[in-house]
Amino acid sequence: MVFDRIQTGILIIDPETHTIIDANNHAESLLSIKKDKLIGKICHDFVCPAHCGQCPITDLNTPLHNTERTLIAANGERIPILKTVAQASIGERTYLIESFVDIRDRKKAEKRRIALLAYLNESVLRIKKPLELTGENLRLIEQQVGSGDFTTEEIRMQIRLQFNNVKTMVETLQDLASKAAEERDDIPENFREFFIGK
Amino acid sequence: MSSLADIFSLNLSPDTKLYLLLSTPQDINAMSLMVVKKILEVKCTPLVISLNQPCQVLAKSYAKEGISPDQYYVIDAVTHYSGGTCLPNAHTRYVNHPADLTSLGIAITEFLHQMPSPRKCIVFDSVSMLLIHIPSATASKFLQFVVNKLKISEVSGVFLCVENGLDPTILSQMSAFVDKIVNYDEQKNPLLSKHGL
Numbered sequence: 001m002v003f004d005r006i007q008t009g010i011l012i013i014d015p016e017t018h019t020i021i022d023a024n025n026h027a028e029s030l031l032s033i034k035k036d037k038l039i040g041k042i043c044h045d046f047v048c049p050a051h052c053g054q055c056p057i058t059d060l061n062t063p064l065h066n067t068e069r070t071l072i073a074a075n076g077e078r079i080p081i082l083k084t085v086a087q088a089s090i091g092e093r094t095y096l097i098e099s100f101v102d103i104r105d106r107k108k109a110e111k112r113r114i115a116l117l118a119y120l121n122e123s124v125l126r127i128k129k130p131l132e133l134t135g136e137n138l139r140l141i142e143q144q145v146g147s148g149d150f151t152t153e154e155i156r157m158q159i160r161l162q163f164n165n166v167k168t169m170v171e172t173l174q175d176l177a178s179k180a181a182e183e184r185d186d187i188p189e190n191f192r193e194f195f196i197g198k
Numbered sequence: 199m200s201s202l203a204d205i206f207s208l209n210l211s212p213d214t215k216l217y218l219l220l221s222t223p224q225d226i227n228a229m230s231l232m233v234v235k236k237i238l239e240v241k242c243t244p245l246v247i248s249l250n251q252p253c254q255v256l257a258k259s260y261a262k263e264g265i266s267p268d269q270y271y272v273i274d275a276v277t278h279y280s281g282g283t284c285l286p287n288a289h290t291r292y293v294n295h296p297a298d299l300t301s302l303g304i305a306i307t308e309f310l311h312q313m314p315s316p317r318k319c320i321v322f323d324s325v326s327m328l329l330i331h332i333p334s335a336t337a338s339k340f341l342q343f344v345v346n347k348l349k350i351s352e353v354s355g356v357f358l359c360v361e362n363g364l365d366p367t368i369l370s371q372m373s374a375f376v377d378k379i380v381n382y383d384e385q386k387n388p389l390l391s392k393h394g395l
Binding site: 122125126129130132133135136137140144149150153154156157158160161164165168169172 | 223224226227250251252254255258262276277279280281282283324326327329330331333334360368
């Protein structure tokens with residue numbers, strides 16, 4: 001009863017046959033399958049992607065404590081989870097108690113963080129450094145004007161080049177900001193519109 | 199990091215060498231000029247791929263250093279882009295836009311065939327300016343294409359870039375396909391860089 005109220009999936013597994021003995025409500029919900037269809041099934045290839053003979057606990061003797069693993073739902077969806085497996089004795093028999101927490105939201109947040117870092121990185125590469133270079137080029141053009149060695153057309157061409165480059169950088173920045181905003185649903189609608197430029 | 203002297207003591211043929219030269223934005227134009235001078239000193243013909251300055255301006259800067267237009271070749275990707283007049287010249291090819299990588303690639307291939315000198319070295323000025331016009335992933339692929347072409351043609355190459363202007367991924371890719379990475383600032387001030395200043 002208590003186990004049916006917690007937000008952690010729990011499966012009780014027979015270590016010898018790898019059959020599922022029991023499951024709580026949250027495990028049912030995550031696996032998208034009713035308990036009566038779950039009990040008696042072999043865990044390999046059903047809820048766990050490990051193949052027969054390669055069970056991380058009973059065959060490979062790998063301890064699992066809050067380890068990132070994948071859960072296979074009945075609809076084939078692979079759900080990232082944090083899994084812990086412990087042994088427990090019930091009566092005279094030993095069972096495996098698998099508990100797992102859904103970490104899809106955490107994974108999504110990680111992806112967003114990586115996307116944001118990629119955005120910042122690309123902005124520095126394609127805007128900050130070229131802007132510094134453009135500033136330096138403008139300083140050189142200023143010197144050229146004073147030197148009298150360069151024609152008006154040569155000076156004009158260079159100023160136009162720097163102008164076009166700055167224009168391209170502004171467009172790139174706008175484009176990067178739009179992409180970053182489109183991929184984030186945690187930005188308020190009016191801010192997203194502002195970033196996207198609509 | 200290799201020493202700058204090492205770059206230009208190189209025997210450009212048959213040992214093809216590829217370098218990535220990093221500098222501050224303040225030094226990159228001086229570095230570009232110095233590289234061309236050094237290439238000429240070792241009796242090699244430079245092919246400058248300019249995404250930074252129109253060839254007319256380059257010609258004046260080079261002339262001030264005693265370099266005549268028949269000593270080098272230029273692929274100019276910015277004159278047309280800046281609304282200038284593309285004056286026909288046997289030593290110059292024009293590309294309409296710095297992001298026109300197809301035309302840039304064709305111009306490099308054709309010029310490398312056309313240049314009579316047995317010892318050639320391209321100067322790519324600069325990777326940082328290329329990044330204004332195309333995403334870093336595309337730039338990385340294009341640079342890899344150029345490097346492969348140079349290796350096949352046994353031509354040396356110097357790629358100029360503003361320091362810290364490359365992300366770790368591109369830098370690690372560039373490190374894999376260039377022979378040496380040289381920091382111009384460290385070479386200019388060896389004592390300061392030795393003390394981490």
